Amino acid sequence: MNKYTPNEIEKKWQDYWDEHETFKAENDSDKEKFYALVEFPYPSGQGLHVGHPRPYTALDIVSRMKRMQGLNVLYPMGWDAFGLPTENYAIKNKIHPAIVTKNNIEHFKKQLKSIGFSFDWSREINTTDPEYYKWTQWIFLQLFKHGLAYKKEMPINWCPSCKVGLSNEEVVGGNCERCGEEVVRRVKSQWMLKITEYADRLIEDLDDLDFIDRVVTQQKNWIGKxxxxxxxxxxxxxxxxxxxxxxxxxxxxxxxxxxxxxxxxxxxxxxxxxxxxxxxxxxxxxxxxxxxxxxxxxxxxxxxxxxxxxxxxxxxxxxxxxxxxxxxxxxxxxxxxxxxxxxxxxxxxxxxxxxxxxxxxxxxxxxxxxxxxxxxxxxxxxxxxxxxxxxxxxxxxxxxxxxxxxxxxxxxxxYKLRDWVFSRQRYWGEPIPIVHCEECGYVPLSEEDLPLLLPEVENYEPTDSGESPLSKMTDWVNTTCPKCGKPAKRETDTMPQWAGSSWYFLRYTDPHNNEALASKDALDYWMPVDWYNGGMEHTTLHLLYSRFWHKFLYDIGVVNTKEPYQKRTSHGMILGGNNEKMSKSRGNVVNPDDIVRDYGADTLRCYEMFIGDFEKPVPWSENGVKGCRRFLERVWNLQEIVVDGDKYSEDLLSEIHKSIKKVTNDYENLKSNTAIAQLMSLSNEFSDKGKITKEDFRAFLILLNPVAPHITEELWQVCDLGGVLNEMSWPEYNEELTIDNKIEIPVQFNGKVRFTIEINRDSLQDEVIKIAESNELFEKNVDGKNVVKKIYIPNKILNIVVK
CATH class of the missing domain: 3.90.740.10 (Valyl/Leucyl/Isoleucyl-tRNA synthetase, editing domain)
Known part of the structure; x- marks a missing residue:
């Protein structure tokens, strides 16, 4: 038996999945669809931290299981790449934001692939790609034409550090959500979106969705009807x-x-x-x-x-x-x-x-x-x-x-909800496709002229007065009115980062379409998203905004569902080992690259799912990581006790069926921690027995595969279990075999429980009474009195009446 070498095994199978397009979803499929979605990341220069893989792994587990259950699964990934951090980095280092973004994405993608997520990379999107933001601009034009986008002079939240206006949702505790600087008030002319027009529907339609309670409560409170x-x-x-x-x-x-x-x-x-x-x-x-x-x-x-x-x-x-x-x-x-x-x-x-x-x-x-x-x-x-x-x-x-x-x-x-402050006086964002004409007022560009490309500028620094760097580009700013042909000026504000993320889930369904944001057939098949997981911090930002955009697109006949997401869950944060939020300043950041290098991606995945309740924050533990690595090494060693056999071992039958039931239900309910505990218990049973059939091992490896896909694929091949694991069907369980034959019932004396006994399920009354009477506590509780009645409720309780 070869030694367990995760780095070699994991690279091998990641290359295999890429080569065979194992996780590619098909638009023209007769299968039932399952659309799983995680919030696409902002590709920062720091790369992934260990908090990112937690939600990605959770839905990766569900996606892998659903594929083996016969569903056509869409589990996509992309990049929410416009925004201030990249622009600020570009300003500081004199590097174009597009180059910074490209480098950051390459690093992020390499990290994600090293962890073995089953993303359909053929559908990768990038909000800074003109072929993507063409449709972001198109949606804005529809909002404008329907009176839901308007310009208004108003006091806004102003961040002196970022030199940008902020919506109320982007101000946390009086400070800029992005940089932490104290926010002040300024009067500026801003583009606004009438999200308030949808306030009632944003509340009422929550009743039809499978959102966790705290998400529903936050949205209702924020709208504040x-x-x-x-x-x-x-x-x-x-x-x-x-x-x-x-x-x-x-x-x-x-x-x-x-x-x-x-x-x-x-x-x-x-x-x-x-x-x-x-x-x-x-x-x-x-x-x-x-x-x-x-x-x-x-x-x-x-x-x-x-x-x-x-x-x-x-x-x-x-x-x-x-x-x-x-x-x-x-x-x-x-x-x-x-x-x-x-x-x-x-x-x-x-x-x-x-x-x-x-x-x-x-x-x-x-x-x-x-x-x-x-x-x-x-x-x-x-x-x-x-x-x-x-x-x-x-x-x-x-x-x-x-x-x-x-x-x-x-x-x-x-309503407490205010209209959405939509424009930003910065460079790195989608240009707003509007021109201002002295004669005609605000005029939209023709849809045929989209995308309006973001031009090159020498200096990305906004002015202290808050004007966008684009305002200095007179050749770009000065244009002609699309309506009357007279001289006009382009809008120099850009869209906020929330623009591209307000509809990205639609583009995943048909990401290479040049004629529409997505085809009607693709939208009809894939929407709504079946399961969306994301951070609670986005409940009153992205989640609310995207629901608003989707409802508008539904109203104008672009999409087929009034809500974008059927189910929404949220994950707890992974804290540093000192129980504090991970940050460079605290020195408690854990880089997932280090864990993958030293222990393997399967160990990282296993640990992040075993660490605790998915919805709650949990501290990082190096010892916990080592414990998961030891578990996988024990799994690796099970190959030594595998013998031929196309049936489950008789004495493992009940435990295997119970494991199938529990693991299936736990994965479905984001309780991977208890699913992994069950698989640890089953692996111990295998070891104690000292010999397992190939069929025993097949069931075990399939159940473990969504958590640890690399080691399980390799063991499947090493043990010659037939084909490749990811093409197998998910095992089914027999309900009768999941029920323990041995059960424990209480024995009462005059209505008070005095001890318990173990019986065979469905034992006859005489047998139950005999077992109770043989217990040393029986005579002690009779205590010389007369037993006047013995009442047995099958499989529930035995009551002895004494006088």
Whole structure:
């Protein structure tokens, strides 16, 4: 027997799979399809880290099993290659981003191949390929033509380090999601996408999908649908009305002041009547330096300025109430104005206490100053005029009806979701195929002129004012209007990285099509994606964006399904050995190349699947890696005890059938850790027996193959088990043979369990009683009393009644 040499074995089989196109999916197949998808990576200069293989291996296992179960499996891979890191590297090192991208992709691809993933490399895509982004631009044009893409002057989140505008989803804890720099606010003209038009459908259609609960919850919370009422507060001595949205119109009698955003147009409109306009303006300038996160952070100290010279009228109490400006109210949410009910809202209460404003409780026993109970969802109304004595739920509907009837407001639905800030003032992204004409406004390029190629520039550095490097290229910028033929200028903003990833799963179905983003036949066959796994950090970014794009493409008849993904799962992060997130600064990064070199790809795959619950974060353990390598060496040595035989060994029959059932179900449910544990147990049974048939070994190798494909293919060949393993059928199990004949049942005395006994399944009552009576604890529990009854529930319990 030769020594186990994974490096030689793994290269051999990787070359074989490439040569034979083993994992190539067919579009014109009569087989049932299975489309498995993992989020395609951003090809950074650092290459893969050990976190990447975890989700890739999990769905690789499912894909390999499904192929052997007779399905036509599409498991593709590509590159999400536009974006800031490559551009920043290019700026620093004076290398064109395209060259950086090409080098990074070559490195990533080599790493992925070394781990033995069963990707269909014939469908490889790259978002920076003009033949790919031609269709990204085409989709944008359709959005524009249908009124879902528009230009707007607006305050945006600005990263001073990346010199780029960010969507709300790209700001984490007040900092740039990419570089960690603190985000500030700037007003810029931006391209926007009307994702809000799809808010209801993005929520409602989640009910038809097999998404894990935490993904569903995050998406619903981010969209933030809330039902309530708009209420109109009159300005004293003016016809002007301030509109506020609230989910709790029942608390209006407790509204003792109003707060509006520092950017609210009311301030400019009544500038001449406001006595402290300069003070308000100074406050506004300070606020504009803050991100939305900083402004709405509940724990910070409350700040604000009263507007002197303007008062509002509470429409129910008809009392004058002061109007304040404060940073915690945003123009981008609701109407930019709120009614403050300090007795029943923590933030309003803190503000009122600081500025000595009135606090009027209107729900019995739930004043926030009374720490014993601050729940406002139940209770009776007090100090509330027409609502007094009503329970909260009834009071809400009563007040909405009253407001509508008296023209003081209207029933309304509001959303936290904002339209998607789509343009970026950077170079390395898809050019936006729009020109601006003084005569015609914003005009789309003709679809025949796509792709609009990204031109070469000498300097990729954006200006401090935030203009794109493309803006300096006058020869490229200056063009003619596609509509009237007069001089016009190209759009110099580029698309965000999220553009290419919002539809890439469609291109995989037909990646070389020059006439459409994919053929109708390919889309009809492959869509929707059957199983998509990705990071939780993309739940309110890529996952939401791509669902929006797909729904739009469904509406215009391009795709055949209203949702892109039927099933969504997510994986836990692999941490460093010190239980901290892996990073260079912490010195705890593990390079998968090192593991493959020192232990083999099968060991890496086995360890990453055996490490723990797939959905939970787990620390890396070098000892765990060594343990998986030892397991594979024991598997390698099993060839020594294989003898001829085309049937399962009689004494292993039950254990093999139980293993087939458990491993199949575990793979299907991303529980590879327990599947591997079962296979370890079965291999031990083989070793203990000292002799196994070829059929025993065939079943074992097929079950292990999705986790460790190289060693199992090699052992299949070495042991001359017939053909090549990957062409075999997945083994089936007999349910009867998975049921243990020996079972354990409890023995009760007067209803209390005193001991257990082992019996043969379906034993007769007399035999069960005989076994129980032979137990030394039986007489002890009878304790000289009379046994008056013996009750046996088959295979469940034996109850002895004594007196």
């Amino acid at each position: 809330s039902e309530g009422a708009s209420i109109f507060f009159s300005l004293k001595d003016h016809k002007e009305k301030l509109e506020v949205f609230t989910t709790r119109p029942d608390t209006i009698y407790g509204a003792t002041y109003m707060v509006i955003s520092p950017e609210h147009p009311l301030i400019q409109k009544y500038k001449d009547e406001i006595e402290n306009y300069d003070e308000l303006n100074s406050y506004k300038e300070e606020v504009e330096k803050k991100s939305d996160f900083e402004r709405t952070e509940l724990s910070k100290e409350k700040t604000g300025v009263e507007i002197k010279g303007l008062k509002a009228i509470n429409p129910l109490t008809e009392k004058e109430i002061p109007i304040w400006i404060s940073d915690y109210v945003l123009m981008s949410y609701g109407t930019g104005a709120i009614m403050a009910v300090p007795a029943h809202d923590d933030r309003d209460y803190e503000f009122a206490k600081k500025f000595n404003l009135d606090i009027v409780p209107v729900i019995e026993g739930s004043n926030v100053s009374e720490s014993a109970n601050t729940d406002t969802s139940t209770g009776k109304m007090i100090n509330s005029g027409i609502l007094d004595g009503l329970e909260v739920k009834k009071a809400i509907s009563t007040m909405i009806d009253y407001l509508v009837e008296h023209n003081l407001g209207e029933k309304k639905i509001n």
